[in-house]
Amino acid sequence: MRVGRSSYRAVSWHLESGGVQWVEQRLLPHRFEQVVSRNPEDVAVAIESMQVRGAPTIGATAAYGLALAWKEGKERFNEFWLPRFRATRPTAVNLFHACDVMQLYSEQNPTITQMIERAGAYADAEVMANRKIGACLAEFLAVGERRILTHCNAGWLAAVDWGTATSGIYHLAHAGENPFVWVDETRPRLQGARLTAWELNQEGIDCRIQADGAAAWMMAQGRVDAIVVGADRIAANGDVANKIGTYALSLAAKEHGVPMYVAAPSSTFDPACLKGSNIPIEEREGSELLEMDGMDRAGSIQQIRIAATGVVANNPAFDVTPFGNITAVVSELGVWQP
Numbered sequence: 001m002r003v004g005r006s007s008y009r010a011v012s013w014h015l016e017s018g019g020v021q022w023v024e025q026r027l028l029p030h031r032f033e034q035v036v037s038r039n040p041e042d043v044a045v046a047i048e049s050m051q052v053r054g055a056p057t058i059g060a061t062a063a064y065g066l067a068l069a070w071k072e073g074k075e076r077f078n079e080f081w082l083p084r085f086r087a088t089r090p091t092a093v094n095l096f097h098a099c100d101v102m103q104l105y106s107e108q109n110p111t112i113t114q115m116i117e118r119a120g121a122y123a124d125a126e127v128m129a130n131r132k133i134g135a136c137l138a139e140f141l142a143v144g145e146r147r148i149l150t151h152c153n154a155g156w157l158a159a160v161d162w163g164t165a166t167s168g169i170y171h172l173a174h175a176g177e178n179p180f181v182w183v184d185e186t187r188p189r190l191q192g193a194r195l196t197a198w199e200l201n202q203e204g205i206d207c208r209i210q211a212d213g214a215a216a217w218m219m220a221q222g223r224v225d226a227i228v229v230g231a232d233r234i235a236a237n238g239d240v241a242n243k244i245g246t247y248a249l250s251l252a253a254k255e256h257g258v259p260m261y262v263a264a265p266s267s268t269f270d271p272a273c274l275k276g277s278n279i280p281i282e283e284r285e286g287s288e289l290l291e292m293d294g295m296d297r298a299g300s301i302q303q304i305r306i307a308a309t310g311v312v313a314n315n316p317a318f319d320v321t322p323f324g325n326i327t328a329v330v331s332e333l334g335v336w337q338p
């Protein structure tokens, strides 16, 4: 069965059980499974452990998790749950944006139902924004042979629905165009190979996975018409934090005259962060590089060691691309060009 973006959301409220429901992204592409929980701690762990990931999905998940936490009363909400959610991941500003929105709303002493509705409205606003971004982005992408390169997963899994970067690709496809996508595998967690390629496949969009190191070479050969990526935080000066490898892509794009677009909803903008060098960059466990995830015959995830025992790894999860290397930043509020 096709598991398309129009049939599911990466995270939502599960009415029947009164809990948060999310797609367990670590199991993809092997297995499509949704998890439901009524425990806010499970929701926080889902963000930390990257069962849910991608900046807008992280924000919406935190909003739903905080709505669950409201049941424990205002004091516990403010003193425990807000800091707990804010500490889950440091780079995607959408997380902090969602926490601020839920905190502000809580000051009106809403009922539990109203908090759940507020979280739902937050997620809906992200979806609307991403849909709008896609319509605008599709106009930029409708050039040349439409061979589009993307990095990481900025699809519906990462953004509740539609995606940010992929929203433009989906809009192109719906308009009857035939976009082709080069999907960077995106070491070390392989969000491109595991998630983006799966999403595009489910949508019937032609794509090919390539090693991250192949991207510059494909540009040098004139086989990339445009690059489109998402973002985790955009500083006031336009510098963009996104998945590690995005900065290198921007250097190659500049060298080879390939336009590079960044697609992000306004919740990814951080006006309080003046420049890219102020963005906190998440350092993750070296094991993500030293070991490789795979699924055994029983369907559980297993780690296979690929580096020598005793070797250590350096694992910054994001990098910062200077605004000057970007052709345009596309959000639901408008387009910014250096």
Ligand SMILES: CSC[C@@H](O)[C@@H](O)C(=O)COP(=O)(O)O
Pocket: 053, 054, 055, 056, 092, 151, 152, 153, 154, 155, 158, 159, 163, 164, 165, 191, 229, 230, 231, 232, 242, 243, 244, 317
């Ligand atoms: C629409 S999502 C944009 C970004 O969040 C995405 O490109 C990314 O870097 C995700 O990182 P991840 O570490 O998988 O959460």
